[in-house]
Amino acid sequence: MKQYLALCQNIIDNGQWVTNERTGKKCLTLINADLEYDVANNQFPIITTRKSFWKAAIAELLGYLRGYNSAAQFREIGCNTWNANANDNEAWLSNPSRQGEDDMGRVYGVQGRRWQKPDGSSLDQLKKVVDNLKNGIDDRGEIITFYNPGEFDLGCLRPCMHTHTFSLLGDTLYLTSYQRSCDVPLGLNFNQIQVFTFLALMAQITGHKAGKAYHKIVNAHIYEDQLELMRDVQLKREPFESPKLIINPEIKSLEDLETWVTLDDFSVEGYQYHEAIKYPFSV
Ligand SMILES: Nc1nc(=O)c2c([nH]1)NC[C@@H]1CN(c3ccc(C(=O)N[C@@H](CCC(=O)O)C(=O)O)cc3)CN21
Numbered sequence: 374m375k376q377y378l379a380l381c382q383n384i385i386d387n388g389q390w391v392t393n394e395r396t397g398k399k400c401l402t403l404i405n406a407d408l409e410y411d412v413a414n415n416q417f418p419i420i421t422t423r424k425s426f427w428k429a430a431i432a433e434l435l436g437y438l439r440g441y442n443s444a445a446q447f448r449e450i451g452c453n454t455w456n457a458n459a460n461d462n463e464a465w466l467s468n469p470s471r472q473g474e475d476d477m478g479r480v481y482g483v484q485g486r487r488w489q490k491p492d493g494s495s496l497d498q499l500k501k502v503v504d505n506l507k508n509g510i511d512d513r514g515e516i517i518t519f520y521n522p523g524e525f526d527l528g529c530l531r532p533c534m535h536t537h538t539f540s541l542l543g544d545t546l547y548l549t550s551y552q553r554s555c556d557v558p559l560g561l562n563f564n565q566i567q568v569f570t571f572l573a574l575m576a577q578i579t580g581h582k583a584g585k586a587y588h589k590i591v592n593a594h595i596y597e598d599q600l601e602l603m604r605d606v607q608l609k610r611e612p613f614e615s616p617k618l619i620i621n622p623e624i625k626s627l628e629d630l631e632t633w634v635t636l637d638d639f640s641v642e643g644y645q646y647h648e649a650i651k652y653p654f655s656v
Pocket residue numbers: 425426429453454455458530556559560561562563650651652654655656
């Protein structure tokens with residue numbers, strides 16, 4: 374939690390104002406942030422200086438792992454974060470490849486589970502990594518990437534957290550996740566939870582111990598209409614100790630994640646937090 378607050382303060386102290394064409398808003402921007410999460414000791418990196426809706430963050434991750442392509446599928450498992458980008462985004466609404474209400478197109482999980490090959494068949498990146506890790510193999514390319522520039526025009530948004538690399542050292546699994554663009558007040562609250570949970574789940578279903586997760590961010594920003602709340606409210610609060618994430622030990626395979634897992638299989642023990650803050654969201 375301290376590293377999150379330090380990043381927010383660093384953006385406020387050293388960030389530069391950049392006008393973002395897509396949203397039409399100015400963003401206070403910093404380049405390069407490195408975050409680290411101790412999954413081995415279950416130090417769950419949830420925000421404590423405001424109430425975090427952590428279940429929606431895990432639901433979003435689950436949707437990516439299942440290859441969802443519709444905001445309706447995300448809503449069904451308890452996540453509302455894709456409604457606006459699927460349905461209120463001018464550029465996407467006028468894109469001829471959009472297949473009606475709630476369609477997100479070929480984003481995130483679609484690329485992760487069904488990357489289109491030139492011969493028309495598709496590639497399941499996640500299954501390859503799971504199978505290798507289960508067999509104790511790290512070929513130094515255990516990479517899942519959602520970043521497919523050839524298909525950007527077939528999706529509502531380019532992936533922000535776009536590449537996840539798993540590494541096996543002995544029987545300990547590590548994760549390095551790369552993010553090109555980060556809405557620090559809103560998105561990062563979810564992304565920290567997702568990087569942590571992704572490593573915890575992958576370690577569990579491949580039979581390894583979890584080590585550390587490394588989260589590398591390029592463009593970290595605070596939108597102009599979020600700045601006051603961050604500077605004058607959230608950063609004035611004292612953080613609480615990190616709670617623990619409890620995952621149902623019955624989750625043992627990729628198939629379990631695809632078929633029966635729900636948010637009831639996750640709980641957080643000892644979460645103390647300050648009252649909620651509603652940050653503006655930019656589409
Ligand atoms: N501008 C922007 N920021 C983002 O963080 C973001 C996007 N766009 N577009 C794609 C996804 C959607 N994400 C989102 C969208 C909404 C919330 C949000 O509103 N969070 C609220 C509560 C959500 C709830 O009640 O479930 C929060 O207070 O954290 C968070 C992440 C992250 N991504």
